[in-house]
Amino acid sequence: MVIWRIAWRNLWRNRRRTQLTMGAMIFACAMLVFSLGYYDGFLWSLINNATEKENGHIFLARPGYYANPVLEDTVSENISAQLPTAVKEQVKGVCPRLQAYALLSCGTGQENRTQPSQIVGVDFQAELANSKLAGDIVAGSFLSGQQREILLGQGLARKIKAELGSEIIFFSNAADGSIASEILLVKGIFSSGDNLRDSALAFMNIVDAQQLLALEGRVHSHRLFLHNPMQAREVAEQINDHQKAIEATPWQTMFPQIADILQIWFAIQLFTVAIYYAAMALITFNTMYMAFLERMQEFAVMQAIGLTRRRLARLILLESLILATVSGLIGMMLGASLNIVLFYYPIDLSRWLESISWGGSSIQPVLFCVPSLLSNLLPLLAMILLGFAVAALPIWRLYRLKPVEALREV
Amino acid sequence: MPKYAVLIMLLMSSVLWAEELATASVSIARPDAIALVRAVETQYQGDCSHGKMRMLIKTRSWTRTLEIEMWSEGRDKLLTRILAPVKERGTCTLKVDNDIWNYIARIDRMIKIPSSLMGDSWMGSHLTNDDLVKENKIDQLYQLSIAEQNGDIATIVGIPFPDAAVVWGKIVYQIDTARLVPILIEYFDEEGEKVRSMVFSEVKQVGERLLPMLARIVPADKPEEYTEMLYQEIDFSVELPRDLFSIKSLRNR
Amino acid sequence: MDTVLTKELSRIYQNGAAEVKAVDSVDLTIESGEFAVLAGPSGSGKSTLLNLIGGLDRPTAGTVHLSGELLNEKTDDELTRARLFKIGFIFQAYNLIPVLTAYENVQFILQIQGIPDSQHADRIMPLLQELGLDGLEHRRPSELSGGQQQRVAVARAIVGRPSIILADEPTANLDSESAVNLLNMMHRLNLEQKVTFLFSSHDQRVIDIAQRIISLRDGKICDDIRKN
Ligand SMILES: Nc1ncnc2c1ncn2[C@@H]1O[C@H](COP(=O)(O)OP(=O)(O)OP(=O)(O)O)[C@@H](O)[C@H]1O
Numbered sequence: 104m105v106i107w108r109i110a111w112r113n114l115w116r117n118r119r120r121t122q123l124t125m126g127a128m129i130f131a132c133a134m135l136v137f138s139l140g141y142y143d144g145f146l147w148s149l150i151n152n153a154t155e156k157e158n159g160h161i162f163l164a165r166p167g168y169y170a171n172p173v174l175e176d177t178v179s180e181n182i183s184a185q186l187p188t189a190v191k192e193q194v195k196g197v198c199p200r201l202q203a204y205a206l207l208s209c210g211t212g213q214e215n216r217t218q219p220s221q222i223v224g225v226d227f228q229a230e231l232a233n234s235k236l237a238g239d240i241v242a243g244s245f246l247s248g249q250q251r252e253i254l255l256g257q258g259l260a261r262k263i264k265a266e267l268g269s270e271i272i273f274f275s276n277a278a279d280g281s282i283a284s285e286i287l288l289v290k291g292i293f294s295s296g297d298n299l300r301d302s303a304l305a306f307m308n309i310v311d312a313q314q315l316l317a318l319e320g321r322v323h324s325h326r327l328f329l330h331n332p333m334q335a336r337e338v339a340e341q342i343n344d345h346q347k348a349i350e351a352t353p354w355q356t357m358f359p360q361i362a363d364i365l366q367i368w369f370a371i372q373l374f375t376v377a378i379y380y381a382a383m384a385l386i387t388f389n390t391m392y393m394a395f396l397e398r399m400q401e402f403a404v405m406q407a408i409g410l411t412r413r414r415l416a417r418l419i420l421l422e423s424l425i426l427a428t429v430s431g432l433i434g435m436m437l438g439a440s441l442n443i444v445l446f447y448y449p450i451d452l453s454r455w456l457e458s459i460s461w462g463g464s465s466i467q468p469v470l471f472c473v474p475s476l477l478s479n480l481l482p483l484l485a486m487i488l489l490g491f492a493v494a495a496l497p498i499w500r501l502y503r504l505k506p507v508e509a510l511r512e513v
Numbered sequence: 514m515p516k517y518a519v520l521i522m523l524l525m526s527s528v529l530w531a532e533e534l535a536t537a538s539v540s541i542a543r544p545d546a547i548a549l550v551r552a553v554e555t556q557y558q559g560d561c562s563h564g565k566m567r568m569l570i571k572t573r574s575w576t577r578t579l580e581i582e583m584w585s586e587g588r589d590k591l592l593t594r595i596l597a598p599v600k601e602r603g604t605c606t607l608k609v610d611n612d613i614w615n616y617i618a619r620i621d622r623m624i625k626i627p628s629s630l631m632g633d634s635w636m637g638s639h640l641t642n643d644d645l646v647k648e649n650k651i652d653q654l655y656q657l658s659i660a661e662q663n664g665d666i667a668t669i670v671g672i673p674f675p676d677a678a679v680v681w682g683k684i685v686y687q688i689d690t691a692r693l694v695p696i697l698i699e700y701f702d703e704e705g706e707k708v709r710s711m712v713f714s715e716v717k718q719v720g721e722r723l724l725p726m727l728a729r730i731v732p733a734d735k736p737e738e739y740t741e742m743l744y745q746e747i748d749f750s751v752e753l754p755r756d757l758f759s760i761k762s763l764r765n766r
Numbered sequence: 767m768d769t770v771l772t773k774e775l776s777r778i779y780q781n782g783a784a785e786v787k788a789v790d791s792v793d794l795t796i797e798s799g800e801f802a803v804l805a806g807p808s809g810s811g812k813s814t815l816l817n818l819i820g821g822l823d824r825p826t827a828g829t830v831h832l833s834g835e836l837l838n839e840k841t842d843d844e845l846t847r848a849r850l851f852k853i854g855f856i857f858q859a860y861n862l863i864p865v866l867t868a869y870e871n872v873q874f875i876l877q878i879q880g881i882p883d884s885q886h887a888d889r890i891m892p893l894l895q896e897l898g899l900d901g902l903e904h905r906r907p908s909e910l911s912g913g914q915q916q917r918v919a920v921a922r923a924i925v926g927r928p929s930i931i932l933a934d935e936p937t938a939n940l941d942s943e944s945a946v947n948l949l950n951m952m953h954r955l956n957l958e959q960k961v962t963f964l965f966s967s968h969d970q971r972v973i974d975i976a977q978r979i980i981s982l983r984d985g986k987i988c989d990d991i992r993k994n
């Protein structure tokens with residue numbers, strides 16, 4: 104009891120020093136929580152950027168289609184009947200897609216330009232509800248379900264010299280081998296940040312595509328969007344166990360780089376903690392250690408009047424743990440609040456920074472954090488460990504202290 | 514070729530062909546590989562033709578038949594027009610020199626096939642656009658030699674010259690030296706892997722010449738698929754209108 | 767019974783090659799209820815002897831018995847416990863715990879002795895009153911004068927009911943009036959509560975109050991006078 108009282112009061116003894124020490128620890132802890140939240144946010148957006156435009160969290164298609172897409176390998180456009188009930192609860196949305204290779208051409212006579220392109224038929228309502236596709240439109244607007252609409256990638260539009268409203272000739276082979284041809288009108292032009300992709304990609308309404316390619320009622324893939332993208336692998340396994348006629352590929356398989364990152368993520372987090380921890384330990388350790396050294400004589404007196412070394416050690420530990428825990432809690436709350444704010448209101452830095460494509464995804468210049476229990480508790484734990492570390496040296500000194508010698512220095 | 518202009522070959526036969534044949538016949542006793550291949554490869558040269566053929570395309574998932582009418586002039590000009598199925602009737606391909614134009618009748622539009630798409634399939638068949646275009650100076654691009662002579666059947670191997678810009682790593686011909694008709698042509702890639710083969714049959718007398726009426730192309734990686742071209746009519750003694758091989762005429766056909 | 771008994775007690779410091787016999791074969795007996803002073807010039811070994819008796823230092827040779835227990839054989843922690851229950855210390859520099867109030871400083875001993883809280887006030891308040899500290903119990907050491915601090919230190923030394931109070935120059939930091947005042951209080955406690963005192967001083971006015979004057983010189987007892 105009295106040990107608690109002494110420890111607590113000692114913290115207020117040199118108010119300025121305690122405030123400075125706590126300030127440093129609070130700042131470090133808050134930064135730690137924030138940066139872990141930021142890393143999580145970074146990872147989260149990496150996953151979402153990789154999955155939300157293209158393949159979704161889980162790619163459902165006929166077995167083998169993901170690895171080797173063939174026009175004829177289709178599945179029914181009605182997917183929900185084929186999913187196990189347990190899986191349905193985890194699914195936020197489904198985007199059916201039809202994919203084909205076609206020549207897109209624009210212009211007449213010698214002005215005619217033809218490019219081979221990837222044509223993706225999409226359900227515009229499903230895409231609006233689930234994917235970020237519509238966000239890439241840089242001119243015109245997204246598909247609206249009207250007949251003969253097409254969206255062109257910016258690079259593709261440039262290559263075939265197409266503009267909004269231009270007539271696009273679609274020329275390909277349908278699934279029955281017949282010639283598929285149609286005149287489409289450019290509804291919008293999109294830019295995803297991936298130039299290679301945008302120079303050979305176009306979107307059209309899935310109904311049009313089905314008709315053109317003689318695939319009525321059929322689609323090539325269903326992209327599932329989950330409430331929690333981290334569950335993709337487990338959900339995919341459930342589907343594969345349940346349904347042999349379709350194959351579920353989780354994003355972890357589609358984007359191994361990102362999955363790999365996730366694997367080492369915990370290590371990176373620990374590493375970050377270690378660096379912050381070391382920096383902060385240096386700062387706080389010094390001040391706290393000096394404060395303890397100044398009081399060695401006080402400790403000697405307490406020992407002289409009957410306080411055992413064990414109890415003295417407890418006192419020192421208590422003091423440094425109170426400081427560390429209180430700072431850690433305050434820092435954690437500050438960092439967590441920052442994370443929560445940035446989760447709901449991310450700051451867009453695209454005015455100053457460019458986005459980067461990487462590993463099948465893109466890194467957007469957005470300050471975005473995802474608060475998580477781990478990113479809050481890890482720094483707090485680090486603080487508490489620091490508390491132990493700071494106490495260790497004075498305690499070690501204490502055990503070697505001869506009270507007579509300390510007392511003589513009066 | 515590198516790729517062999519099969520379509521055109523099927524329309525072939527000409528005065529020049531006759532000349533080449535004559536040259537080849539002279540050396541039958543001691544067959545000359547170059548003369549033999551040149552005879553087969555250039556049999557249509559300088560010739561005008563008009564014909565009809567049936568193209569049967571069989572793939573893993575579908576089978577269809579196209580009725581095609583075609584005109585040619587020399588090795589540089591070719592026009593094809595689909596007669597059936599009805600849905601695609603009127604769809605034309607025009608080849609002039611190295612350019613290929615497709616006219617799509619259903620939507621009444623024309624597109625130019627860029628050179629980057631020469632390797633693409635022509636109308637869903639196992640022929641490529643390139644097969645229509647390439648000039649066949651085989652003897653200038655490939656070192657030809659007779660590998661085997663088995664009765665009347667000569668096997669000729671073509672290996673590209675070191676600095677030749679070619680697609681194939683090797684071409685193997687089997688030619689009936691008695692009748693001077695091709696039997697089989699096999700195409701290999703740089704690794705020596707067989708890519709596709711072309712088998713000729715139903716040799717018939719056309720005018721003065723013997724011609725195989727049927728050619729079948731089989732891709733080596735999908736042996737169950739093939740494209741068969743059966744020649745139904747052929748006429749080498751036609752006069753073709755001057756502007757036949759022009760963009761304008763496509764729409765009017 | 768003897769409260770303190772030393773036999774041939776020696777403490778030799780090694781100062782480089784030179785040996786300093788700070789305490790040199792001292793045989794000393796302090797009996798219960800005594801009020802004794804260690805007198806002697808600076809460097810005569812007073813502090814060293816008190817530290818040996820109080821179990822803060824270990825002898826080079828000889829033995830110390832405290833209420834019949836031999837201190838030499840005890841471990842450091844046992845010595846600490848012995849100091850807690852058997853000895854009250856008063857230091858020259860008062861050495862109160864700065865973050866505790868006067869009352870809490872005294873209470874500190876009872877708390878670490880494990881005396882139930884309910885008894886604390888009954889034991890502390892009369893003592894503070896006796897030492898003239900009423901009304902000051904909630905002040906921190908920094909808010910007390912030197913004399914007041916040293917009286918708190920006396921209370922702290924006594925409250926745990928030790929066998930002996932050891933005080934190394936308890937008045938050295940005090941003006942002479944406070945010094946005599948403090949000594950008188952200690953003497954009264956000695957008389958009324960039979961508390962045994964052994965303190966050191968070289969202040970003659972303080973020495974005069976003592977009942978027994980043990981004079982040290984060069985680590986040896988050169989004189990031992992008992993007044994009646
Ligand atoms: N730690 C030490 N190392 C070496 N010598 C010491 C040590 N402590 C004391 N001494 C020596 O032992 C002798 C006795 O010292 P001590 O402090 O006991 O004297 P004292 O009587 O208390 O003197 P004062 O009245 O000045 O306090 C002195 O000569 C001192 O120099």
Ligand SMILES: [Mg+2]
Nearest residue numbers: 812813814934
């Ligand atoms: Mg001294």
